[in-house]
Amino acid sequence: MNYTSLEIWVIIIVMGAGTFLIRFSFLGPLGRARLSPLALRLLRYTPVAVIPGLVAPLVLWPAATGGQLDAARILAALVVTALGMWTKNVIAAIFGGAAMLYLGLYLF
Amino acid sequence: MPVTTTKSAFWRGFRDGAPFILGAAPFGLLFGVLGTEAGLNLVEVMSMSVLVIAGASQFAALSQMQDNAPVIMVLLAALAVNMRMAMYSAALAPHLGAAPFWQRAAAAYILVDNAYAVSAAEYDKRPDQTTAAKMAFYIGCAIPVGLVWYAATLTGALLGQTIPPEFALDFAVPIAFLAIVAPMLRTMAHIAAALTSIIVALALAFLPYSSGLLIAAALAMLVGSEVERRMGDRFR
Numbered sequence: 001m002n003y004t005s006l007e008i009w010v011i012i013i014v015m016g017a018g019t020f021l022i023r024f025s026f027l028g029p030l031g032r033a034r035l036s037p038l039a040l041r042l043l044r045y046t047p048v049a050v051i052p053g054l055v056a057p058l059v060l061w062p063a064a065t066g067g068q069l070d071a072a073r074i075l076a077a078l079v080v081t082a083l084g085m086w087t088k089n090v091i092a093a094i095f096g097g098a099a100m101l102y103l104g105l106y107l108f
Numbered sequence: 109m110p111v112t113t114t115k116s117a118f119w120r121g122f123r124d125g126a127p128f129i130l131g132a133a134p135f136g137l138l139f140g141v142l143g144t145e146a147g148l149n150l151v152e153v154m155s156m157s158v159l160v161i162a163g164a165s166q167f168a169a170l171s172q173m174q175d176n177a178p179v180i181m182v183l184l185a186a187l188a189v190n191m192r193m194a195m196y197s198a199a200l201a202p203h204l205g206a207a208p209f210w211q212r213a214a215a216a217y218i219l220v221d222n223a224y225a226v227s228a229a230e231y232d233k234r235p236d237q238t239t240a241a242k243m244a245f246y247i248g249c250a251i252p253v254g255l256v257w258y259a260a261t262l263t264g265a266l267l268g269q270t271i272p273p274e275f276a277l278d279f280a281v282p283i284a285f286l287a288i289v290a291p292m293l294r295t296m297a298h299i300a301a302a303l304t305s306i307i308v309a310l311a312l313a314f315l316p317y318s319s320g321l322l323i324a325a326a327l328a329m330l331v332g333s334e335v336e337r338r339m340g341d342r343f344r
Binding site for chain 1: 130131134146147148152155156159160161162164165166168169171173174176179182183185186187188189190191192193194195196197198200201204205209212213215216217219276278279280281282283284285286287288289290291292293294297298301302303304305306308309310313318320321324325326328329330332333336337
C-alpha cells in the first residue's frame with residue numbers, strides 16, 4: 001500500500017460521510033419520498049453485483065502466489081460458497097472455507 | 109407507561125439482535141488484523157471502523173488500497189457496496205420517520221444489515237407500536253453490534269502483525285466476502301447478478317485499478333433486476 005497520510009484520511013472521511021449520507025437519505029432529507037420500484041429492484045442487487053466481481057480475481061489470481069492459480073484457494077472459495085448457499089450460515093461457511101484452505105495448503 | 113413500553117422495546121431489540129454479535133466479532137477482528145497488516149496505523153484502522161461501521165465496504169476499500177488504486181476508485185468501490193443501505197433507509201423511514209432529528213441521525217449512523225433486517229421483521233409483526241418504542245427496539249438491536257464492531261477491530265488491530273504468513277490470511281478477505289454473499293444467493297435473479305458480476309469483472313480485469321469492477325457491478329444490477337422483473341415473484 002502506497003498512500004500518503006492525507007490520502008488515507010481522505011478515504012476514511014469520505015467513506016464515513018458518504019456511507020452516512022446513504023444511510024440517512026430516507027430517514028433524513030428525503031423524508032417521505034418513496035423509491036421507485038425500479039430503484040428498489042436495482043438496489044436489492046448491489047451486494048451480489050459488487051462482491052462476487054471483487055472477489056473473483058482475488059480467488060483466481062491471488063497476490064500471495066504471485067497471481068498463479070492455486071488449487072487450495074479455489075477449492076476453499078467453492079466450499080465457502082456452497083456452504084453459505086446451503087446452510088445460510090455465515091460463520092459455518094467461514095469455518096468450512098478456512099478448513100478447506102488449510103487442508104489444501106497442507107496437501108498441495 | 110410510555111417509559112416502560114420504550115424500555116421493554118429496547119430490551120426486546122437487544123435480545124433479538126444479540127445473535128448477530130457473534131457475526132460481527134470475527135469480521136471486526138479480521139478487519140483490524142488485515143488493516144494493520146496492510147499498513148494502516150491503529151488510529152486509521154479504528155477511525156474507519158468507527159466512522160463507517162460497514163464490514164463489506166471496509167474490506168472492499170482495503171482490497172482496492174492493496175492494489176494501490178487511485179483514491180477515487182477506492183471510494184467508488186467502497187461506497188458502491190453500501191448503496192443497498194439506501195433501501196434499508198427507505199424501508200425504515202415509515203416507522204422511524206416521525207422520531208426527532210437527532211434520533212434519526214443516530215439511527216442512520218448505525219444502520220447495519222442486521223439492525224435493518226431484525227427491525228423490519230419486528231415492525232412487520234407489531235406494526236402498531238409508538239415511534240418511540242420502534243426506535244427503542246431498533247437502537248436495542250443496533251448498539252450491541254456497533255460496540256462489538258469497535259472492540260473487535262481494536263483487538264484485531266492490536267494483534268495485527270503478530271500473525272505469521274503461514275496462516276494465509278491474505279485469503280481471509282475472499283472467504284469473508286463469499287461467506288457474506290453466498291447466503292444472499294437465494295433466487296435466480298441473485299445468482300444471475302452474481303454470475304454476471306464475476307464474468308464481466310474477470311473479462312475486464314485488464315482495465316486499470318479495478319475500474320472493470322464498476323462496469324461489472326452496474327451490469328450485474330441490471331441483470332438481477334431484469335431477471336426478477338421477468339420471473340415475477342415465482343422465484344423470490
